[in-house]
Amino acid sequence: MTTRPTGDDLLSVFTRADLGGDQKLDLMEFTMVLDELGLAWSRAETQDRFEKADANLDGFISYEEFRAILESEGWAGGSLPGTHA
Numbered sequence: 001m002t003t004r005p006t007g008d009d010l011l012s013v014f015t016r017a018d019l020g021g022d023q024k025l026d027l028m029e030f031t032m033v034l035d036e037l038g039l040a041w042s043r044a045e046t047q048d049r050f051e052k053a054d055a056n057l058d059g060f061i062s063y064e065e066f067r068a069i070l071e072s073e074g075w076a077g078g079s080l081p082g083t084h085a
C-alpha cells in the first residue's frame, strides 16, 4: 500500500533522525533521513543537498529547512519515488 508523506510523516521522519533531540539535523542525520525516505544519493549529492538546504548556513538542517528542500525537490506532498516498496 502506498502512503504519501504528509507533514506529520515528514515530522516523524525528522524527529526519528534527530538523534540529538535538538530539532536540527547534522549531515549524518540528514543522510539517515534520505535513507529512510528511500532516496539513494551519493555522498557528494547528499552533501550538495545538505548545503543547499541549510538556508541560514548554521551547519544544521532545521525542520523548516528540511521541508523546504523536500518541497523544492518535489518529494513533499505526495511525489516520493514510487519504487521504494
Ligand SMILES: [Ca+2]
Pocket: 053, 054, 055, 056, 057, 058, 059, 060, 061, 062, 065
Ligand atoms: Ca540551518
